[in-house]
Amino acid sequence: MVLKVLDPYQEVGADWLANGPPVLYLADQMRVGKTPQCVVACARAAFKRVLVICPAIVRGHWLSEFRNFCPDRGFAENAVTIYTAKDADKIDDNTRLVIVSRDLAVKADVFAALYARGMVYGYDVVILDEAHDLTNREAKRTKLILGSKCTGNEALAGLATRCWFVSGTPQRRDASDLFPFCRMAGLWKLSRSDFTNKFCFGYHDGYEYKITGSKNLAALGKLIAPVTLRRLRSDISDIKVDINTVTIEPREVSVNHPILRLLAIQEPKFAAQLVEGLKAGDLSNIEAKSVSTTRRLIGLAKVAGVVEMVKDDLEADPGCKIAIFGIHRDPLRAVRNYLRGYRACLLFGGTSPERRDNMLHSFAANHSCRVFVGNLASAGMGIDLSAADLIYIFEPSWVPTDNAQAMSRIINVREPDRLKEVRFVGLSNSIDDAVTRICERRTREIEDLYRAV
Structure with missing residues (x-):
C-alpha cells in the first residue's frame, strides 16, 4: 500500500507536534487536515503506544488515517478500536494504537479497563480529538479524561507522557472554555475563578456566576501562543465560500400547511400562538415550555420554506447536491420526508457506524442521492460532505463554532476553484434574531483571541 503524503503546511504541523512540549493544542481551522498531522507526528516522535479519544463518528476515520499516512505500520496492524466494553479486554502488550469514543471512555467498565491497562503498559501520547467538548471542568467526561483539577491526575490523559488537544474550534462560547487546556499545559496555576475573573465578564444570579462574554483576549492569546498552532483555510488555499442569510417573513408561512396542522394537535396552545404570530408578522413574544421547545417549534414553522428553496435549487441544477443541518429531530425528519x-x-446521533458509512458513501458517489440531512451535533464534525455544493443551516446553534464545523463539512481545500455556498435560514421577528446576535458577538470574540496566537 502506497502511503499518502502530507502537504507542506501539514509537514510543519507534524514536526511541531513531534518535537514540541508535552501538552500542545493543534487548532487548525476545520477541514485543514489535522488528523494526518497527528498520525505522522506519532511516527516521527517514535511513539510505541497511542491512545486516541474522539467522537464516536470518527473512530473508523482515525484508523483509516493511520493506515493511509503513518510510515510506522505497527500502529494500524496492532490497533484496538473500542465499540463495546468487551473490546477493551483486547488491549495487551502488543497493542500500539487504542481508539475509543469519548462517551465510551467514561463509562465505568470501559474507563476501568483503559485505566488499568494504561497503568500497566502506559501511553506515549493521548490525542484528544474535538477537544472543545472537554471545556466544562465539572462534566464527568472532563474529570475522567483530564482529571478533577484538569492536571491529568487519576485520569486518562495522565496515563501518557504527552497530550495533544485537537480542534478547529477551541473556544466555543467564551474564554473560560480554554481553562482546562491552560491548566493541563501548566499555563495557569490559579483557580478557575481567577481565570474567569481575568478573561471573562458576567454577573452573579444569586446561585452562581453567569459568564456573558470574554475580555483581555489579547493577553489570553499570548498566553496560549507558545503551545498552540492555528492555520486558517485562507492561509493554505484560495477556496471560496459564499455565506448568505435567507430570512423567511412570518406572513410567508402558510398557516394551513400540514406541518402546522399536525402541530395544532401536538402543541395546541403553542400552535395558536404561532398562527397568531404568523398572521401578525411578529413571533418575538412566543412562549413555550422552554427555549429549546420554542426553537424546535420555530424550526417546524420553517420546514415548508426550506423545502421549497431546496427543491428550487435542485431543479435549477440537476447536478447539484445539498446538505441541510438543524438541531431537533422533528424538523429534520420533516425536511427529509418532504425530500x-x-x-x-x-x-442522527445513535446511527450505527455501518449505516452512517453507507449514507456518506451514497451521498458522495450516487448521483441520485442529492440531499443529506443531519443533526448539527452528530453530523456537524468529522465527516466529509464535500460532494455538496450548497449547505442550508435552518436551525443554527447558539454556538458559532458548531455552525462553523457544519459549514466546513462541504469544503475540500484541494478544490479551490469550486465555489461553495452556505445559507442560514431565519424566521424574522422570532428567537432566531437572538441566536444571530449572540453568534455574532461570540464570533468577534473568537477572532480577537486568535489574532494574538
Missing part, C-alpha cells in the same frame, strides 16, 4: 424524491438521507 424523499431526491433520495434524501438522514443522520
